[in-house]
Amino acid sequence: xxxxxxxxxxxxxxxxxxxxxxxxxxxxxxxxxxxxxxxxxxxxxxxxxxxxxxxxxxxxxxxxxxxxxxxxxxxxxxxxxxxxxxxxxxxxxxxxxxxxxxxxxxxxxxxxxxxxxxxxxxxxxxxxxxxxxxxxxxxxxxxxxxxxxxxxxxxxxxxxxxxxxxxxxxxxxxxxxxxxxxxxxxxxxxxxxxxxxxxxxxxxxxxxxxxxxxxxxxxxxxxxxxxxxxxxxxxxxxxxxxxxxxxxxxxxxxxxxxxxxxxxxxxxxxxxxxxxxxxxxxxxxxxxxxxxxxxxxxxxxxxxxxxxxxxxxxxxxxxxxxxxxxxx
Amino acid sequence: xxxxxxxxxxxxxxxxxxxxxxxxxxxxxxxxxxxxxxxxxxxxxxxxxxxxxxxxxxxxxxxxxxxxxxxxxxxxxxxxxxxxxxxxxxxxxxxxxxxxxxxxxxxxxxxxxxxxxxxxxxxxxxxxxxxxxxxxxxxxxxxxxxxxxxxxxxxxxxxxxxxxxxxxxxxxxxxxxxx
Ligand SMILES: [Fe+2]
Numbered sequence: 001x002x003x004x005x006x007x008x009x010x011x012x013x014x015x016x017x018x019x020x021x022x023x024x025x026x027x028x029x030x031x032x033x034x035x036x037x038x039x040x041x042x043x044x045x046x047x048x049x050x051x052x053x054x055x056x057x058x059x060x061x062x063x064x065x066x067x068x069x070x071x072x073x074x075x076x077x078x079x080x081x082x083x084x085x086x087x088x089x090x091x092x093x094x095x096x097x098x099x100x101x102x103x104x105x106x107x108x109x110x111x112x113x114x115x116x117x118x119x120x121x122x123x124x125x126x127x128x129x130x131x132x133x134x135x136x137x138x139x140x141x142x143x144x145x146x147x148x149x150x151x152x153x154x155x156x157x158x159x160x161x162x163x164x165x166x167x168x169x170x171x172x173x174x175x176x177x178x179x180x181x182x183x184x185x186x187x188x189x190x191x192x193x194x195x196x197x198x199x200x201x202x203x204x205x206x207x208x209x210x211x212x213x214x215x216x217x218x219x220x221x222x223x224x225x226x227x228x229x230x231x232x233x234x235x236x237x238x239x240x241x242x243x244x245x246x247x248x249x250x251x252x253x254x255x256x257x258x259x260x261x262x263x264x265x266x267x268x269x270x271x272x273x274x275x276x277x278x279x280x281x282x283x284x285x286x287x288x289x290x291x292x293x294x295x296x297x298x299x300x301x302x303x304x305x306x307x308x309x310x311x312x313x314x315x316x317x318x319x320x321x322x323x324x325x326x327x328x
Numbered sequence: 329x330x331x332x333x334x335x336x337x338x339x340x341x342x343x344x345x346x347x348x349x350x351x352x353x354x355x356x357x358x359x360x361x362x363x364x365x366x367x368x369x370x371x372x373x374x375x376x377x378x379x380x381x382x383x384x385x386x387x388x389x390x391x392x393x394x395x396x397x398x399x400x401x402x403x404x405x406x407x408x409x410x411x412x413x414x415x416x417x418x419x420x421x422x423x424x425x426x427x428x429x430x431x432x433x434x435x436x437x438x439x440x441x442x443x444x445x446x447x448x449x450x451x452x453x454x455x456x457x458x459x460x461x462x463x464x465x466x467x468x469x470x471x472x473x474x475x476x477x478x479x480x481x482x483x484x485x486x487x488x489x490x491x492x493x494x495x496x497x498x499x500x501x502x503x504x505x506x507x
Pocket of ligand 1: 245249286292
């Protein structure tokens with residue numbers, strides 16, 4: 001399926017608030033001034049437009065990420081890396097028991113283009129779903145222009161490492177990435193490098209902390225270095241992770257600065273499992289059978305560490321590999 | 329808006345300045361797992377500065393493991409041995425000041441595709457590639473097939489992104505929260 005062959009199902013006209021309505025499979029989506037309404041054959045759901053757009057932005061930007069992206073306790077997506085399940089109530093024990101849960105599998109290009117169209121249509125000119133609430137206007141109100149540059153930011157992903165010639169480059173004032181207001185005290189000096197002729201492509205270093213201090217988005221892991229399938233995906237965090245991430249593999253967090261509190265629930269039922277408080281230097285695993293949502297009172301730097309191997313979800317799901325990383 | 333720091337329309341007022349808290353060997357604080365219904369060991373919760381404060385210089389102590397991949401914490405103190413790997417590795421300086429020397433090996437002791445790093449006996453044979461001066465927050469490439477050596481000019485902590493090898497130390501019960 002190529003992008004040009006994909007038909008996004010959207011209403012011809014707009015509603016009284018100026019927004020298009022969309023459908024994907026048996027799901028339909030509409031928004032008004034404050035809310036988003038999701039309707040499926042066995043039920044319907046209402047979400048704040050603010051929370052919905054922040055979650056949708058991550059789902060689109062991460063191309064459905066690893067495992068489950070819960071927009072809240074009811075609605076979300078499951079990535080099967082080629083297809084995506086779109087679901088309502090699937091990871092909610094009450095919906096399951098009442099048999100009101102519903103799930104549909106769609107081709108990734110179809111949901112990608114549909115979600116991109118929803119995000120573009122429903123995001124007004126003064127709202128940036130990637131920004132902290134202090135850095136953007138509100139998501140609410142009737143249709144008021146668009147913010148395409150914000151919702152279509154280029155996804156940063158280093159092949160080898162940031163700052164290696166030909167790879168992703170460091171951020172600067174000149175490249176449009178000023179130091180964030182909450183990181184003004186972060187040292188901006190870059191490492192001193194002496195390279196012998198002929199080794200310019202091999203001797204490379206950069207300031208990861210300065211790079212992160214200039215990130216213009218929150219809760220957006222992006223690759224800075226890759227050791228085969230081992231990916232460093234640091235991100236800067238402020239306020240609340242707009243999704244509840246349900247793991248299909250173990251992922252690790254290393255808190256590089258400041259503090260985040262994680263609420264950890266059972267991935268399938270939502271039952272509370274733990275709270276994890278991480279301060280600078282703390283490192284811990286998120287098991288493969290949980291879901292988690294982070295709270296960062298001040299903008300902080302978090303190193304998310306992923307194993308990108310395509311074999312892992314099946315190994316975990318079949319029970320061949322434990323849901324936690326280490327037996328001791 | 330954005331970096332200008334203006335509050336959102338109708339929003340609250342922000343502080344005039346913020347202090348970013350990094351940890352160090354001499355000053356770190358630990359959080360932890362507050363259990364409701366789970367096993368603390370499944371989170372393998374530790375702190376890199378705590379681990380480094382209890383390590384011998386240049387020991388490679390795993391603080392993260394995902395299948396064959398590991399994150400190692402290294403207490404950088406004095407001069408390290410020369411090491412090499414058949415794949416790229418990465419070092420992040422989390423505290424202190426560390427000089428990295430790189431030499432292109434004429435012949436690697438490792439087979440292509442082998443995983444993890446090994447020590448090299450004596451001085452590496454090959455042309456000098458260069459030198460990198462790392463301070464806190466700096467990340468360097470340890471390129472595949474190169475020999476590398478660290479010199480800590482100020483004692484500190486390195487984080488190594490790599491694959492488990494013969495010298496990776498596993499001591500989870502000593503470093504992790506268990507209850
Ligand atoms: Fe996550």
